[in-house]
Amino acid sequence: MNKQSNVQTLLDIKNLRVWYKTTRGNAQAVDGIDLTINRNEVFGLAGESGCGKSTLAKGILGMVRLPAYIESGEAIFYRSVSGSSSMGVDLLAIPSGEMRRLRWRHIAYIPQGAMNVLNPVMRVERQILDAIYEHSNMSKEEARRRMFECLDMVGLEPAVARMYPHELSGGMKQRVTIAAAVSLKPELIIADEPTTALDVNVQQVILQELKEIREQLGLTLIYVTHDMAVHAELADRIGIMYSGLMVEIASAVSIFKNPLHPYTQGLIASIPTIGGDRSRMTGIPGATPSPLDWPPGCRFHPRCPKAMEICRQQPPVMREVAPEQIVACHLYNDGMTSEEQ
Ligand SMILES: Nc1ncnc2c1ncn2[C@@H]1O[C@H](COP(=O)(O)OP(=O)(O)OP(=O)(O)O)[C@@H](O)[C@H]1O
Ligand SMILES: [Mg+2]
Structure with a gap:
């Protein structure tokens, strides 16, 4: 797991919104994401089906075609130029020719169902x-x-x-x-559900190979999957997405040992364990909401076992609740500074 103190930023995503135009309005699939990816880490992007993982993965690279479009945001990629220096380019603002040059050589993308x-x-x-x-x-x-x-x-x-x-x-x-x-x-690989369709044994072998390749080439990997068991095996840090937003970002150790967001807690409780007692496994009750009509306040509140009145009214903001553990949840408002309130 990544415990470096001199962490270097490879990718800085700011206020990214990727929406789909539909006849019923805009589907706000990725709806204001701030996220920093560190050089040489494996970043796991997690969340239930439909929460926006693939849209985010494509959005970061500006690989969106109508009906999808970038509503707002930046994705600054710090590519290495020589030795230890790097140069930041906004992947969402560079001409397509320059993006083509970056693709493969600096950034490789393995789409879902590749x-x-x-x-x-x-x-x-x-x-x-x-x-x-x-x-x-x-x-x-x-x-x-x-x-x-x-x-x-x-x-x-x-x-x-x-x-x-x-x-x-x-x-x-x-x-x-x-x-x-x-x-x-490449310096960065974004892999969207690369092993999901495979049987568990093949998946294990490929995950092992990916780990070795990543060490051998010293690359950064953004690994997208809804499968928390895969994240447990591969990720240094994990970002949990819900309804087009990040709800918790932390080291894999913190996510599994001390999940703070009730949604993260629900995801972890849903992981089947080999030989474990499946009768004790709990899913998250209720369905994911539609990106055409997000619930007000915290988008998770209709399914949250710990929802309070404030959750129905006010969207929570991301804040560092424990060291390097960022969570968007009103349960942790006590740590708020007066200026945020
Ligand atoms: N072409 C489209 N038009 C309208 N809405 C779309 C379109 N493609 C995706 N969406 C919506 O965007 C949301 C996010 O989809 P996305 O594919 O990014 O989710 P995901 O987290 O990758 O899901 P999965 O785990 O199933 O791959 C979904 O609610 C989906 O319905
Ligand atoms: Mg997907």
Whole structure:
């Protein structure tokens, strides 16, 4: 787990809103997120289905197409330029050509369901090599060497390079997408549910490989999944999303040992444990609200077992309640400064 004292910021997301235009108004899927990602950490993005994780992952990279659009915000990426210096660029304001140059070389994105978007009529080698040629100046020999290195990193035999996607299992396809993503040694990888569709054993192996790759390449990983058990295994820090907002951000240790937001507590109570007593597992009652019509006050209040009157009226703000544990919940208002009140 990340316990560095000289933490460097890699990505600084400010007031990010990504909405969808619909015939019934704007679906406010990501609705004002402030988040800092540190260099070399694994940041786990968690929350139930529909809370906005994928929209946030795409929004950070400005990869939104209508009906989605960026309503507001910045995503400052501090890419390393030489040695230890870095330069900040707003990913949401740079021209698309510059963004294309950053993609792959500096930032790789593995979209949700990526293994299903491999081109069915292209061999694995073509798919990886094309990405390498397009985004680097590597010679043919260098690119091939790099491709085989990356296949090896994700536990695939060299023979896989000559195969077509339909010849691969789900786990192998997902490994190919990871091999392609790491081929140019990016500084940041955003991986959206890369192992969710796979069976538990394959998922375990791929998670282990991801951990090793990340250490080997010293990269930063934003790992998106609703599965808290995966976060427990991989994440240094975790951000819990609910209804388009962050409700708690803390180290993985704090999230699992001392979850503060009642929503986080509910998520943790819902984790099945191997050999554990499933009858004691509790889900979070009630359904997630619609981004077309968020509840007033705290968006979690209709489902919150600890809701108070203030929760129905006033949205809570994010504040540091314990060291490096930031929570948006009225239960912890006692720590408020007079100027915030
Ligand atoms: N094209 C669209 N038009 C309108 N609303 C949309 C559109 N795509 C997504 N949404 C809404 O945005 C919200 C966030 O969706 P998103 O896919 O980001 O959630 P998620 O947390 O990634 O869910 P999952 O865990 O199922 O992948 C959802 O409520 C969804 O209904
Ligand atoms: Mg998603």
